[in-house]
Amino acid sequence: MKKTLIAIAALAATSAFAQSSVTLYGVMNGGVNQVKSTNAAGVTTTTSANNAAGAWASNRLGFTGTEDLGGGMKAAFTYELGMNADGTGDLGATGGVRQSHVTLSGGMGSINFGRQYNPAFLLNIAFDAGAANNLSAGRTVYGNGPITTARSSGLATYTSPTMGGFTAKLASGTNTVDNGTTETGTKVMGGSVAYANGPLMVAYGFHNINAVNAAGDKDEAILGATYKMGAATLLASTGTSKTKDAAGAQTVKKAATQVGVKYPFGKVDTFLTYGTATDNTIVGSADVKSTAYQAGAIYNFSKRTGAYAAYGQNKNETGSVKNSELAVGVRHSF
Template identity: 35%
Template sequence: MKKSLIALAVLSALAGTSAAQTNVAIYGVVDVGISRTDVSNGAATWGMDSGVQSGSRLGFKGTEDLGGGMSASFNLENGYAVDTGAMSGGLLFGRQAWVALNGGYGTVRLGRQFTPIFQVLDDIDPFGTGLSGAINNVFSTYGVRMNNTVKYLTPQLNGFSGQLAYGFGEVAGNTSASRHLGASVGYVNGPLNVQFAYHDANNATDTGSTNTALLAGMYDFRVVKLHAAFATNGDDTTGAASKSRSRDVMLGVSAPVGSVGTVLASWIRHDQRSGAVGGVDRDQWAIGYLHSLSKRTNLYTSYGRLNLKPAGSADVSAFYAGIRHKF
């Protein structure tokens, strides 16, 4: 009996030491909805979609105190489809996979991570890059995530913060081919949120690059939030018949309805200034509604339409109604 008590005491002490050194959390999102998609030159499709408002995911994250004001952290995040149970994108941790060192200087992360320009759009878009009004249906996010990435995040200072990311192309004999470079800087003070981002991506043959400069902001008047974004895009591929230039603009609002509801709306315009790369002119407008059932569960619905120009191009509209639960 005494040996059992001693063993239990030792195990309890070891468990307490481990818990003090490392903090690991399991989290996730389960999001699924009914959808209807209409294409102007085809038939309507009814179905069930996963990750309509937020991508369904299962994640593991943790931190370890290294002493002296430093810590190590990691994040492994898997995406999956609720409607079929399949793994999204064919990657085990396709949403995020990185390890980091944190200190008074900021944070340095290594691995698969979100592009800074996507994080700005996700923060400013009234639809949060989801539902029928996702801003990344029109604005460029450069794949949302970057592989083989070193990212530096500054500490917050008087409302200012920033990110700098470099993605290795990993092309033998050419350090420029397939290389990605992203950066952002933001200022948040009370109801005001203003952010700037830039991304430059070289192609696989190192014969040119595409780039985007983005300015976005949001102001909370309490009765309504105003959202806006403006971007200029360029494609400088060598040998192209005509260099491509385009502009994107978004205007949006979000407003509380009572204590549990939120109305969302936005209009987005893509203006093809020159060249063929980047597609034709297009307009997207959308409206949506979120209804909270608790702090972790909400219902949602939205409708949006994407119109392409010139006339005769296929227009697309989408309707969603579903549920999202966070854990």
């Protein structure tokens, strides 16, 4: 009887695994970073340290699974954690959870529920030749610029099927508490529309944050394009953001542009970016202008392992303030 029950359980487990799959994946990279900051008086501060979080790409450990529901429908999930290469801890203020969402997809498109990338940030990755790496210097549209929000919790995202080259996304999320007197928390709304035809891709995306009954409202938007020219990929984007106080008055306004190119030389993948930015922290005051660039290369020993070097620099054209960062290391994907 026991052998029969074991055989039945094994058969059931085999049947379940045949209909669905779970994949373990991740990125682990570590290296050395050197950051230099020069203030308006010309004094330079240099900081050198091991980079445990990953300069080329954020370290992560994830699980993703899919199940075929039949009739063209599929269910899927993703659960992804951030981590440090030196074992000192995880990343992020949300317990290290980078993504945690469930997906249902079919002929009418797909819908995701949970913590996930917002549509505007996904376009930023697509338009950045450096793939939104973790160097603190050298960026204008992302990080130091108008696009700063990467993920949102409690987000519901609908992605349409591609029709005539067009694909649309719409995202909405609410994380609020109403005690009967005052509602607090945040509400987010975002979306994007992209057109892809042959070597060309053009897209627009936005992400709005509403801090309910509090300061911190922010509107982010990005417009960009990529063009494949032989082995080279040309990229360009422009982004804007406005931050508001509790009364809805603008407090910070940012705008930036960035162009870049990616080009492979055999086993070496290279990238180069250049951008300009303006930052207005007080309405009616003069814009603070800056320029930035990044350059990097990774030698791919295999499809999963590579040694990289990257350099970035930001220069404030108004106050002669300059920040630069050099990173070298090894990245392994699995």
